[in-house]
Amino acid sequence: MMMMMMNGGEATEAELFLNCDDMSVLERQRVQLNYHQYHHPGFEPTLPCFFPNSSKMNVGEVDSFLPSAGLDLPEIYGELHGDARISVSPGNITTESGNSKKRKFGCVDTETKVFNEKKKMMMMDREVVVEEEEEEEEEEKSKVTEQCTRSIMKMKNKAKKEQNSCSNDSSKVTKDSQRTDYIHVRARRGQATDSHSIAERARREKISERMKFLQDLVPGCEKITGKAGMLDEIINYVQSLQRQVEFLSMKLATVSPRLDFNVDEIFSKEVVSAPMMNLPNTVMPPHMMVNSGYPHDMVNSGYVHFNPMQQVVTSSDPLSCFNNGQSATMWDSDVQNLYKTPYPDDMEMVFIYSVFIKGHHTYFEIDESCGGVNGTELYPDVKYMTVSEFLDTLL
């Protein structure tokens, strides 16, 4: 019948709003129906239960209107009490067999009067505004309506279409009632609007919001949807992190017997853009590398860099400057591998680079302090010739 109303072509805002509201009432009816089904399996719901007056929903005073629906309406809605502002088209709800035909949609002449009253109610209503939110409603309903009949689903689909057109209008009306001092909580369509369930719903939303953060934090749980699964993953992850801490502290205890990780921390935050820029900062002066081997203290006093990419690169000798370059070029590829192989894989390349490109083995000053000795002094008997002299002989 209500469908007929829509098709009638009366597209005033009032009409749409009215019908839209009836939609929500229909939804509520359906929930109620299911509720009754679950709680009283054999119970044949009679239509008085199906009249949760929409304005009654709005006020939200009644704790659970479901059991007492239609029966304890407060005085203020006296006018609306008997109004069948809801259409229960006979074909749709199969559970009620004979009663439906009696309850036709409210007559047209009462329509406008009813709507005026209703609008007054909306204005007066301060506490709870019933809003239609489709997506979350879908989720909730899908759980609740597992056992609902096909016809009810049909009704729901029809309701959806109407709702889309109505949502804009309803929001306009509800905006007026929003400008008050009270805290406005949006209850979802078709759900109980008492304060307890609203608070509980808010709490649940908070929990699910934080679970989403956790999903981003814990690696590898993008696909897990349920709370229990997510909690499982979180527990496993926290336990693994704690175990890692234990393991690393044990490793550190074995590696450094004196607990002195000689860390000269240089948090080079500027060195992100140009990978090669790492090199000038980290190259030790070449004269350290000469003849007598590598001084031991150089190894221990490494420069430990914490760059923003969470890499540690130790550069205690010029060789490792290539390590830096290598690591910088490996930026996009697996950074973690670098942790596990702090030592360059390609030693040949390291030496080639060091010798031919950086010239570490030739471009240094040889003087007495390096520990080297001039060969001419060691063997004075041998006749030495400089390279240029030798080349002159060839001319």
Next chain:
Amino acid sequence: MQPTSSMKEEFLQKWQMGLQIYRPLIDNTSVSERRKAIKLSADVAMASLRRGTTCWSRALIQKTATEDNFLVRQMLSGIKAETLINKKLPKVMCHRKIVRRSKKILRRRKSRSAIEEVAAKARKLVKKKTQGLRNVVPGGEFMSNDVLLIQETLDYIVSLQTQVNVMRSIVDAAEAGSERTAYYLGKPKFAIEDG
């Protein structure tokens, strides 16, 4: 939120400070002693990053205070240390047991139906998991509501990640250092001879 480098810096500094306290005592001690020292100072450093704002950090500090009171006092300077250590742990645990028992009794009277049973089982499972999470997160038993628990877990995970990252880098640096010593001492210096 990922661990930032400033967080890591701060953690490293605090951790080093803690290790400094141990250093004079540490010579000729066993590996397990050293490991304990490292871990405790790392834990206190991690917890002190939060400066007493989160529940887990307070609980962690109290836990380490039971093992090594001296360290905690030294590491946390000022009034904060005293208040944190002496604070009595809330006795929420007892209440929860009573509540749980009374809920069980109430539950027996409720009527069952198929859907409700499934929902109830799901809820029970979730409750079990949250209890497991409470056991893992320090101070979890004293967090009364789930929202707080999950918030604390978030913060705890980020701090743990910081701790693990810093420790791992230190270990790698230390290992690389010792490896390099071995390498250069063992192999011939062919590069120099060629030049």
